[in-house]
Amino acid sequence: VIGGSAYLAYGVWELRHPNEQFEPDPSKKNLVILGTGWGAVSLLKKLDTENYNVIVISPRNYFLFTPLLPSCTTGTVEHRSIMEPIRSITRHKRAAVKFYEAEATKIDPERKTVMIDDCSDVQGASNKTEVSYDMLVVSVGAENATFGISGVRENSCFLKEIEDAQRIRKKIMDCVETATFKDQSPEEVERLLHMVVVGGGPTGVEFAGELQDFFDQDIKKWVPEISDKFKVTLIEALPNVLPSFSKQLIEYTESTFKEEKITIKTKTAVKKVTDKTVEAEATGPDGKKTIEVMPYGLLVWATGNALRPVVKDLMSQIPAQKDSRRGLAVNEYLVVQGTKDIWATGDCAVAGYAPTAQVASQEGAFLARLFNTMAKSEAIENTIHDLSSKLNLQPGNAGEVAVQIETNEKKLRRIKDLKPFHYTHQGSLAYIGSERAVADVSWFNGNFATGGGLTYLFWRSAYLSMCFSTRNRVLVVLDWLKSKAFGRDVSR
Ligand code: NAD
Known part of the structure; x- marks a missing residue:
């Protein structure tokens, strides 16, 4: 009992007093994540945010534990008990994450921008704007299917x-x-x-x-x-x-x-x-x-x-998505087919699995591993590049530098060997x-x-x-x- 209470107290203290975070670094790539549902949050949880400039955009500033939503309709569970503020997740990352409470209304894959609209009841002077991305993750979920049935x-x-x-x-x-x-x-x-x-x-x-x-x-x-x-x-x-x-x-x-x-x-x-x-x-x-x-x-x-309008619109701009009906068709690394820098997870993606929380959550965790790996391999590639220049400039140290290059190349091969997404x-x-x-x-x-x-x-x-x-x-x-x-x- 004492051990359990101490653990709980430590958990609560940790939650209330996160460490100072690094400020966003404009020299890094902008990784924009749309959504705060299962896919987005499981990505955020495991992502090393110091590798990117991470920006999260969602009309709700919390994660909702949807499996217990039916219990909320009758008061068996109160709604706040299954909501987790997104900031309690982002505040614990090593590098700061920007959050905008807004709806993504249009994605432009040519210009690499997302139009966002502050949809809250309280509106400031700035309420519609654009965010640029280098990498984009679409995890916006789906809306309710009505099949056009009247009423x-x-x-x-x-x-x-x-x-x-x-x-x-x-x-x-x-x-x-x-x-x-x-x-x-x-x-x-x-x-x-x-x-x-x-x-x-x-x-x-x-x-x-x-x-x-x-x-x-x-x-x-x-x-x-x-x-x-x-x-x-x-x-x-x-x-x-x-x-x-x-x-x-x-x-x-x-x-x-x-x-x-x-x-x-x-x-x-x-x-x-x-x-x-x-x-x-x-x-x-x-x-x-x-x-x-x-x-x-x-x-x-x-x-x-059913598809959300922003997803439907994005699909209409990508010829490779022409035959996809139920959502953004993705490859085995969850890259949206027909693009190089857009990934999709969860109910808005078609990866060959049922649209469930479990699938979205595993996809999010996979993307975190993928992005962490991409950042690590980029860093190693830079090191190899620097070492190779050294090799030319200081031929005296050639033996030692060559060993270092080889070690880094081995590391790179190991890291790059990331298997495609597989749902369990x-x-x-x-x-x-x-x-x-x-x-x-x-x-x-x-x-x-x-x-x-x-x-x-x-x-x-x-x-x-x-x-x-x-x-x-x-x-x-x-x-x-x-x-x-x-x-x-x-x-x-
Ligand atoms: P669903 O797609 O699983 O079921 C919808 C049902 O509505 C279908 O059986 C369909 O035949 C029926 N339907 C459609 N149009 C109709 C009409 N006009 N009249 C009468 N019936 C009609 O939808 P869901 O339950 O919202 O689940 C969505 C997804 O989320 C599924 O993949 C599901 O497995 C998952 N989910 C899982 C759990 C869980 O495992 N506990 C809970 C909720 C959702």
């Missing part, structure tokens, strides 16, 4: 950012309070308490599970009059939910949802959304299609990713409600599929260990204890 953007909540989770949390309680308003008609009560989730991927499933928990464990106790009216429906276009998980876990999830009284409508594709209804086309077992109109109070849209899949985890989780994990070259209460404890410990900082971990544990002891907060 989605205007009427539904997404689940990507912290504001989305806050909006959902508020809307759940709005629906509950409005449903209990004096003289509300039974049809209106039914509509308001119908929570519809579209998309049966991990995001939709985890959210539906958290929402049903919130209702069963808390709302029901505080607002008993709506006990039998609260309903969660999950709509999925494919024949089953969680298509990327094994068959056994899909069945386990579907049977758990049945027990939890979550309705799953598979083979049902939403075609239109209005402010109060969802219109979906259901395909029956005989292949017959029928249109179903479902009134809803809250609609959460979780149908995956550690498994997929998803919370499915009522303290159960499913896990498809790969260990010791084998795959294991498990679901249930023990998997839930594994899910909790795995997510806790993946949290960004000790501070995040402490806050998340406290939130879990708090919501267990006192229940989730049902105030709006």
